[in-house]
Amino acid sequence: MAEDEAPWGGRKMVWQNPDAKLWLERMAERGWTAPMWPREYGGGGLSKTQNKVLEQELRRLKARPALMSFGVWMLGPVLLEYATEEQKQRFLPQIVRGEIRWCQGYSEPGAGSDLASLQTKCEDKGDHYLINGQKVWTSYADQADWIFCLVRTDTTKKHEGISFVLFDMTSPGVEARPIKLISGSSPFCETFFDNVKVPKEQLVGKLNGGWDIAKRLLQYERQNISASGFGGGGGLSPVEAAKAELGVDAEGRIADGDFRARLAAHSMDAHAFMLTVRRAEAESKQGSGPSAAVSIIKYAAAKMNQERTELLVEALGLQGLGWEGEGFSAEALAAPRAMLRAKGNSIEGGTSEVNLNVVAKRVLGLLDHQ
């Protein structure tokens, strides 16, 4: 699916394809854009078993996704857990219908892996909050309608001085500037807040209690990244590219034995990864809590996508290093950009090093260094 066809919804969405809009409306009517959310908030109210049937049927129909949404994947689940009844009534149905596109205000120039050192200031001005500061790596902030944002409400504490607020990106004082990446695309923005007024009822959870919500949301984010595997399935297949560009022997094997061995090892790791995603889903659906396998999936997903995109570029040779213009197929031109973009996979949503820290501490029970 090309980027401009992705059904992100929201106020700025320009539907290229009227059927995609209709598909979203039909699915949203039944709450099937968020099948397991309660019906009272617009969700489908389905049980795990029913949802599985729905997923199977949609797969069988080869249905395109009705809605891609940070609201559904990340924000909604934490609102269900932490928001007031009023907030749920106000925000969840809009998310289900894809009316509001959300972005995530987490990282700051000085707060990357050490997210809790964030400094964006949020002051209590009596009848409202006043926000000043800067976020960075805000995915699609320039396309989004609202932001869920981590702000500092107490400067004397670290983790216990963070709050979780929601506000409209059209509020005066909000500015989003796209960042051009090495791949040439600009999926992320720098986002600036200059005296942005936020109504007090848009604080989620307790004042200074935002860190727990932030962490919970990150779990959903990593789960989502994992399930989609960074979308590594598209484009040319490294196997076909290698056969075409490196040639095959009399038995149909890729002639370059070293490349073939590395491609086989990667293909098997990718297969193992896919089986692990499936197993983690099956075990989590069993209801005995999230599978331990979930913790390693984001780390493995980044590695898989980086390996795959590198192998494709390598298989294509210099044909795989074209930047633009004539002399290259559109698919070949996509290869180096995908490879370059994939370098971010082990950085975004928690670096691989942070993932390994989390596994070591939370899953394996190893202690912090003193």
Added chain:
Amino acid sequence: MAVLTEEQTMLRDAAKGWASESAPVGALRKLRDGKTGYSFDPAAWAEMGQMGWAGVIVPEAYDGSAFGHLGLGLILEETGRTLAASPLLSTAMIAASALQLAGSDEQKQAWLPRIASGEIVATLAIDEGSHHAPARTALTATRSGSGYALNGTKSFVLDGEAADLLIVVARTGGVAGQTDGLTLFLVPSDAPGVERRHLALIDSRGATQIAFDAVEVAADAVLGEVDKGWAVLEPTLDRAYAGLAAEMLGSASAAFDITLDYLKTRTQFGQVIGSFQALQHRAAKWFTDLETTRSCVEAALEAFDAGADTRALASLAKAKACELVHLASNEMVQMHGGIGMTDAHDAGLYMKRARVTEALFGGASFHRDRYARLMGF
């Protein structure tokens, strides 16, 4: 861990309990120091037979429990955790599979109940060199009277000294390197002309070299069809790959648990060494490999039970298990430091068994190559 049925959970728990109480790592040490020349302890095997483990994949009609390959895999994993030596893989997984896949009613009736009860040890005699290469079979079976005469030598046969029944892969046509022209024969190990020699390997279990000198068998000793043995052999070997991978997964998991425990208790520089990030990240990567390998092993075992195409999954499971035990055994020694190099510590036993299981039934490169062929490249 796969989503298990109640019976499978009970089977696993029983295996876990038995392995830790009746077949701990110390039992392998005893086997080694006793120098019996046996690849396992017959008393322990008798107990396994009494618990019905030899008949887990055998149909009820032949006195088995028909609990399936995942069920047997769970036992192999648990016994792999303590390096418990037994002919479970050779007999209950591999020989039982070959007989079920290709046996005539008479052959099944003759052998499967005796396998299921644990009464006999049966094994597949296949490789002839130091690398797993099923198509390179050169041992010949030539027509002789109304039957066949077998001539040649098999190397590194699992549990060969103890085996009552040998399932011998022989060449009745074609030339070494071809998959056509292979035939499987059921040969009692006491047949005249069979000569066995123990090969003491580093894992203290060893293997057997078996020479066949004009060994006469009747025509009804053929398992499956003459010259078409590959059709039986390939699915049988898939079960060997996945079953051995289950054992290896268990060994690597135990090596991980033992090492993790050490990381949490050994102190240096005034703190537990597991607080050092250099070790934490290695432990987390090891855990990642454990989890992904588990997915492959379970998927392969479940595929047998589902009747799916298992070729790619079986090679995937064995290749990942090879990589995993290699890493696990090296990390176990390194993270334990000097103590891991001593014979008194179990790390060495895990290392030695790891290397043997890596080579048995094909190493990671063999299975990567097979996987690539199956995927068309």
